[in-house]
Amino acid sequence: MPNQAPSAHNDADKLLPPDQAPEAKPVRHHPIVRVTHWLAFPLLFLMMASGLQIYRAYPSFGERGATPYPNPVGAVAFPEWTRLGGWLAGGINWHFFLMWPLILVGFSYFVYLLFSGEWQKLVFRPRDVRPAFQMTRYYLRLRREHPAQGKHNALQKAAYTFILLLGVLAVASGFAIWKPVQLSWLVGLLGGFQSARYWHFWTVWLFAGFTIVHVILVFAVDPTSLLAMTTGRYRGRFTSDEA
Amino acid sequence: MRRDEQRAIEQKNSRAFIQRRDFLAASAAGLLSGCDWAGERALRRPMMAASRFNDWVSARLFSASRLAPKYDASQRSTSFPNYFISGMTPTLADPSAWRLEIGGLVHTPMLLSIDELRSLARLTYTVKHHCVEGWSAIATWTGTPLRAVAERAGLAREARFVRFDSFDNGYYNGWDLPSALHPETILAWGFNDRDLMPDHGAPVRLYAPHKLGYKLTKYLTRITFLAERPGGYWEDQGYPWFAGV
Numbered sequence: 001m002p003n004q005a006p007s008a009h010n011d012a013d014k015l016l017p018p019d020q021a022p023e024a025k026p027v028r029h030h031p032i033v034r035v036t037h038w039l040a041f042p043l044l045f046l047m048m049a050s051g052l053q054i055y056r057a058y059p060s061f062g063e064r065g066a067t068p069y070p071n072p073v074g075a076v077a078f079p080e081w082t083r084l085g086g087w088l089a090g091g092i093n094w095h096f097f098l099m100w101p102l103i104l105v106g107f108s109y110f111v112y113l114l115f116s117g118e119w120q121k122l123v124f125r126p127r128d129v130r131p132a133f134q135m136t137r138y139y140l141r142l143r144r145e146h147p148a149q150g151k152h153n154a155l156q157k158a159a160y161t162f163i164l165l166l167g168v169l170a171v172a173s174g175f176a177i178w179k180p181v182q183l184s185w186l187v188g189l190l191g192g193f194q195s196a197r198y199w200h201f202w203t204v205w206l207f208a209g210f211t212i213v214h215v216i217l218v219f220a221v222d223p224t225s226l227l228a229m230t231t232g233r234y235r236g237r238f239t240s241d242e243a
Numbered sequence: 244m245r246r247d248e249q250r251a252i253e254q255k256n257s258r259a260f261i262q263r264r265d266f267l268a269a270s271a272a273g274l275l276s277g278c279d280w281a282g283e284r285a286l287r288r289p290m291m292a293a294s295r296f297n298d299w300v301s302a303r304l305f306s307a308s309r310l311a312p313k314y315d316a317s318q319r320s321t322s323f324p325n326y327f328i329s330g331m332t333p334t335l336a337d338p339s340a341w342r343l344e345i346g347g348l349v350h351t352p353m354l355l356s357i358d359e360l361r362s363l364a365r366l367t368y369t370v371k372h373h374c375v376e377g378w379s380a381i382a383t384w385t386g387t388p389l390r391a392v393a394e395r396a397g398l399a400r401e402a403r404f405v406r407f408d409s410f411d412n413g414y415y416n417g418w419d420l421p422s423a424l425h426p427e428t429i430l431a432w433g434f435n436d437r438d439l440m441p442d443h444g445a446p447v448r449l450y451a452p453h454k455l456g457y458k459l460t461k462y463l464t465r466i467t468f469l470a471e472r473p474g475g476y477w478e479d480q481g482y483p484w485f486a487g488v
Contacts, residue, residue, distance in 0.1 A: 057376040064380035065321030088376065089481035096483070097293040180373060181311045181453045181488045182304045193371065193379050 028151075028234040030116065036109040037229055043102040044211075046094065048204055049084035053091030056083065061198045069198050073205075099174065106167050121151040124161040128154040159210070166206055173200035298485040305487050307421045311452035314369045319435060320380035323372070325442040326456075328476065329412040332441045333462045341446055343430070347406070347467035350397035357432065357446050364391035366429050370452035373488045384450045385433025390424045392466070402468040407449050407460035416449070416460045417473030422487060427451055430463065455486040 029037075056078065061069040085091030113119040124132075131154035137143040139155075147153070152160065176186045176196035190196040218226055224236030327333055335341050342354040355363075367385040374380075389405075405423040408415045422428065431450035432439050439445045444461025451459065457477045467473075478484045 054377070058374070058378050060378075063320055064323060064378055089477070092375070092483065093290050093294060093481060096297050097290045100293065100296075177377075179301070179304055179488055180371075182306060182309065184312050193373065197377060 027232040028228045029232050030112065030118070031232065032108060032112040033118075034229055034232055036105045036112075039105045040102065040109075043098055043105060044207060046084060046098050047102060048208065049082060050091045050094035050098065051200075051204060052078045053083040053085040054088065054095060055201065056091075057088045061201070062194050069194070071201075073201075096178075103171060106171070110164075122157060122160050123164075124154070124157040128157050130154075132158060159214075163207075163210055166203055166210070169199060170203040170207070173197075173203065176200075294483060297483060301483075301485040301487045302419060302421070305422060305453070305485075307425055309453075311368070311370045311427060314371065314381050316369055316383055316436075318381050319369065319383065323380045323382055323443075324374075324378070327411045327442075327444075327461060328414050333409075333411045334441050335410070335446070338446060343447060343463055344465040345392060345396045346465065347469050348399035348402040349393075349468055350399065351395070353392075353396055355392070360387050360392070360430060360447065361432065363387050363395065366427070367433070368427065368452070370427075372452070372456060374456045375482065375486070383433075383435050384429065384431045386429030386431030386447070386450060388426060389428045389430055389449075389466075390426060392430065393424060393468070396468075398468055401470045404469045404472050406465075406467040406469055406473040407463060408465040408467070409444075409460050409462040410464050411462045414460065414462075414476045415473070416458050416475040417469075417478065417484070418454075418458065419472075419485065420468075422451065422454060422485075425451065425453060427453065453487055455483075455488055457482065458486045 059071075059073070059075040061071060083091070085094045113122065131147055131149065134143060134147040135149075135153050135155045138146055172186060173190055173196045176183055176190050177193070177200055180187045180193045180196070187193055187196055190199055222236050222238060224234065228234035228236070338357075342356055343360060345353040345355065364387050365385065366388050367383065369381060369383040372380050372382060403420050405418045405420060406415060407418065428449070428451040430447050431444075432447050434440060434443050439448060444463070447463045448461040449459045449463060458475070472484075475482075475484065478486075
């Protein structure tokens with residue numbers, strides 16, 4: 001028993017074997033994480049749909065008269081059901097309406113990560129490089145035992161850190177496109193107005209790619225994590241050093 | 244009504260643009276597009292409120308003194324699209340009879356000939372033009388700062404907005420006063436070292452590097468200073484009103 005006198009409730013939990021006290025398992029995902037996760041999903045989806053509508057107005061990148069940037073998507077006619085708004089003004093209105101709740105959701109999550117200390121379990125740092133290689137070897141069956149990990153393994157950390165940075169890039173490039181003169185410093189950072197459009201465009205496909213892989217892994221590896229993201233409590237087969 | 248026809252905004256040449264104009268005007272009734280989905284009706288109010296909010300944010304982000312990045316004449320775009328809503332390029336039957344009317348909340352209403360306008364003041368800059376569609380192009384513009392005209396006319400204290408009218412089939416725009424009085428807001432009569440061409444709004448068009456293209460009224464006839472916010476041709480159909488960049 002530690003001397004710092006933790007609450008009686010916590011002490012009681014520790015006296016019971018975990019399998020007899022499932023309720024005692026700590027909450028895996030804080031309510032802020034769960035709420036922001038499930039709000040971000042539809043918001044991001046609708047932002048992409050309205051973004052495709054806007055893209056349709058000028059599906060090219062680069063200054064007028066200059067060589068266009070490479071664009072494998074090009075002037076593909078996205079079917080109507082993938083677009084939101086019906087015409088350019090409608091797409092703009094949806095996009096500029098939904099951007100505020102999405103920014104708020106992202107901002108709330110960032111603030112939570114920062115002040116809860118949760119970022120230490122999630123952000124990929126130099127110390128995660130070695131475990132990332134170990135984890136890769138494990139997945140490739142070149143290594144037998146699962147490397148030790150915290151809440152997330154090193155590859156998960158890399159993926160989640162990437163998506164955090166992608167969110168920052170999406171917002172930054174979005175504002176750069178919206179106010180290229182007032183925020184000309186931001187446009188400069190992104191390499192110019194057309195380049196900012198280009199970045200913004202690529203964040204869409206990276207988000208889409210991430211989401212597909214993310215969902216496949218959830219169902220292929222551990223569907224109980226879907227419940228954990230909803231109820232907060234994890235009842236799956238994977239153990240980790242932490243909740 | 245087929246939404247697929249609504250490529251107007253995507254068209255690079257003005258002819259195709261015009262053919263789709265009627266469709267666009269019709270679809271204007273649905274700011275958010277067709278009403279296939281009932282939820283869009285319910286969402287129209289919050290969405291328009293959000294659009295107003297975005298106008299407010301845009302006005303806060305707008306700096307009355309920040310100047311747009313400048314480019315060298317050698318960086319001019321080799322092509323520069325031109326739009327108008329009339330069926331044919333709007334031209335004047337008698338260019339020498341053209342006068343720009345300055346009115347509304349001013350102490351001295353004026354009728355300015357092109358020569359009088361040119362003699363007031365002159366500003367030339369090479370800047371990037373931003374279109375709502377997403378394209379951008381660099382060109383050199385020469386004109387008379389609107390601020391010089393406003394000073395000559397003398398603004399009444401109640402003036403907070405400006406309405407710009409044209410002879411392009413009723414096309415017009417409404418602006419906030421701070422954007423209109425920005426030092427780089429000009430009544431342009433020169434384009435890439437030449438007189439402004441009919442395709443680009445001759446004899447005089449509004450120009451500013453800090454607004455989207457559709458706010459830059461071509462074929463100007465009248466400038467009216469107002470206390471209430473005027474609409475605009477595209478703005479009335481659902482496009483953002485402030486449209487500052």
